[in-house]
Amino acid sequence: MADYDYIVIGAGPGGATAASLLAHDGKRVLLADKNPSAGGKMMTFHNGGHTYELFPQNLIPYAPSLFERLSETVGKPVRNVAAEIDDKVNILYGDRSGKVHLLDPKDFKTFKAIGIKGFKNTLQTVLVMLKLLKMKPKKIAALEKISALDYMNGLKMPEALRVFVTASFGEGAFEMTSDKVPAAHLVRIFQTSMDSKKYPTPRYYEGGIGGFFDRMVETVTDNGGKILWKTRVKSIDTENGRVVGITTESGEKYTAPIVVSNAGLRQTVLKLVGESNFTPEYAERIKGLQSNLADVGYRFFTTQRVLQYSTYVYYPYNCLETWADFEEVRDGKKKPTGNYIYIGSKSVYPTISPDGEKQVIYAVMSAHPDPEQDITPQLAYIDEKLKMLFPKLYEDGIIEKREIMGLKEVSALGVDKLFDGQGGESYGIANSIGQSDGDRPVCNLPIEGLYCVGNDTEGFGVGTHRAVESGFIAYEKLRKYCANQVKL
Numbered sequence: 001m002a003d004y005d006y007i008v009i010g011a012g013p014g015g016a017t018a019a020s021l022l023a024h025d026g027k028r029v030l031l032a033d034k035n036p037s038a039g040g041k042m043m044t045f046h047n048g049g050h051t052y053e054l055f056p057q058n059l060i061p062y063a064p065s066l067f068e069r070l071s072e073t074v075g076k077p078v079r080n081v082a083a084e085i086d087d088k089v090n091i092l093y094g095d096r097s098g099k100v101h102l103l104d105p106k107d108f109k110t111f112k113a114i115g116i117k118g119f120k121n122t123l124q125t126v127l128v129m130l131k132l133l134k135m136k137p138k139k140i141a142a143l144e145k146i147s148a149l150d151y152m153n154g155l156k157m158p159e160a161l162r163v164f165v166t167a168s169f170g171e172g173a174f175e176m177t178s179d180k181v182p183a184a185h186l187v188r189i190f191q192t193s194m195d196s197k198k199y200p201t202p203r204y205y206e207g208g209i210g211g212f213f214d215r216m217v218e219t220v221t222d223n224g225g226k227i228l229w230k231t232r233v234k235s236i237d238t239e240n241g242r243v244v245g246i247t248t249e250s251g252e253k254y255t256a257p258i259v260v261s262n263a264g265l266r267q268t269v270l271k272l273v274g275e276s277n278f279t280p281e282y283a284e285r286i287k288g289l290q291s292n293l294a295d296v297g298y299r300f301f302t303t304q305r306v307l308q309y310s311t312y313v314y315y316p317y318n319c320l321e322t323w324a325d326f327e328e329v330r331d332g333k334k335k336p337t338g339n340y341i342y343i344g345s346k347s348v349y350p351t352i353s354p355d356g357e358k359q360v361i362y363a364v365m366s367a368h369p370d371p372e373q374d375i376t377p378q379l380a381y382i383d384e385k386l387k388m389l390f391p392k393l394y395e396d397g398i399i400e401k402r403e404i405m406g407l408k409e410v411s412a413l414g415v416d417k418l419f420d421g422q423g424g425e426s427y428g429i430a431n432s433i434g435q436s437d438g439d440r441p442v443c444n445l446p447i448e449g450l451y452c453v454g455n456d457t458e459g460f461g462v463g464t465h466r467a468v469e470s471g472f473i474a475y476e477k478l479r480k481y482c483a484n485q486v487k488l
């Protein structure tokens with residue numbers, strides 16, 4: 001008799017979702033994580049009265065929120081503090097002359113300021129918006145092998161619109177350059193994001209994002225399972241081609257017929273189970289998977305309120321960088337010039353900041369995921385733009401503390417770095433052509449009883465949403481698998 005029905009490695013959004021759903025079904029679950037609490041890369045910190053994550057968590061989960069579906073399913077209600085204030089997303093467009101315009105994608109009049117005016121321009125804009133909004137699923141599916149950039153370049157529209165739509169719904173949503181993201185994904189996320197009635201944003205929960213998952217995984221102990229914090233799993237053990245349990249770094253062994261790993265697909269296959277347990281073709285495929293982009297920048301702790309709203313995104317007119325551009329910046333061959341910057345804070349929400357005035361502010365831009373690169377040029381770019389956009393931040397006495405949001409802290413909280421040039425990616429395996437849709441890695445791995453959840457398998461959309469969806473998909477697959485094949 002095995003010690004547990006399921007072992008889940010990792011309490012990131014994907015692992016926490018799978019563990020809570022399985023435990024809620026009355027199964028005995030062992031959940032082990034190397035971190036001291038849940039949330040993975042979105043683990044919540046409590047410092048000086050601030051509740052915050054190390055990295056921004058922009059606009060997600062959107063509704064219908066899978067976070068809320070999870071909390072309702074396991075019967076652990078949460079408070080969406082974002083709904084308690086008047087919040088909005090602020091789009092700042094920097095035109096060729098350097099002038100910055102505040103756009104409201106839902107207020108067409110604001111687009112006049114950036115040159116979308118006159119009959120021809122306006123008509124083109126309306127036609128493009130309608131085409132994207134009204135596109136039927138079959139037509140969207142036909143765009144799975146063309147890049148978002150190529151597709152958008154083929155449509156007639158004013159340049160400012162192309163930059164805004166491609167950068168926000170391609171690179172912005174998937175944290176991957178729009179020459180790699182399939183056009184189908186851009187259209188799908190555009191449709192969900194623009195339907196503000198069906199998908200109102202933003203959302204943020206009391207206790208933070210990690211705090212949300214801490215609450216969800218209480219379901220494990222409520223149902224007779226166990227959680228091991230600060231416990232690194234060294235191996236996933238197999239016998240006769242099927243999973244039998246895990247061994248922790250300190251040598252404890254736990255058995256279960258099914259192991260669900262949230263430790264990243266590459267780490268799971270190549271390190272925890274071991275390459276020799278898979279076919280050479282499968283191992284090669286896993287090694288060849290491309291990572292998504294990283295984010296680098298600053299976390300500012302301020303003495304006063306600087307941001308009125310939770311979210312600002314600055315798009316310069318030349319904001320359509322390709323993967324090759326990011327490689328060149330990493331290699332020091334060019335400096336960043338055409339990147340969007342996300343500036344945001346959760347401190348505007350009730351109960352998140354010590355006095356409602358002090359703020360934790362993120363200012364970040366995309367970067368190549370190689371953690372060994374020198375990010376000084378990116379930091380200089382952010383400083384230059386921030387001084388122009390939010391001069392108050394740089395006034396005397398405003399910044400109490402400034403932390404650099406580097407690439408090495410990403411894998412420290414999330415999944416181990418395995419290869420050169422990889423490790424800082426903000427999600428994991430990129431949703432890029434060749435590894436998205438039908439080509440996307442599935443959560444049931446080719447070893448009996450082995451599953452992988454999180455950003456690397458299945459799921460759709462922006463990071464945490466995608467990871468939670470992966471947890472739901474794995475849970476559904478496991479229910480079917482257990483009903484048909486194994487006696488637990």
Ligand SMILES: Cc1cc2nc3c(=O)[nH]c(=O)nc-3n(C[C@H](O)[C@H](O)[C@H](O)COP(=O)(O)OP(=O)(O)OC[C@H]3O[C@@H](n4cnc5c(N)ncnc54)[C@H](O)[C@@H]3O)c2cc1C
Binds near residue numbers: 033058059061231
């Ligand atoms: C800079 C940055 C910006 C981001 N911005 C956004 C955003 O705006 N919106 C958004 O939705 N998402 C954003 N994300 C992405 C979000 O953090 C991820 O999508 C999400 O955390 C991925 O969840 P996951 O389940 O795949 O696992 P992870 O978060 O990677 O968690 C994996 C878990 O597994 C554990 N683990 C790994 N190996 C082991 C082991 N050997 N033994 C035990 N435990 C192990 C880890 O400790 C961790 O808890 C951002 C991330 C970064 C870094």
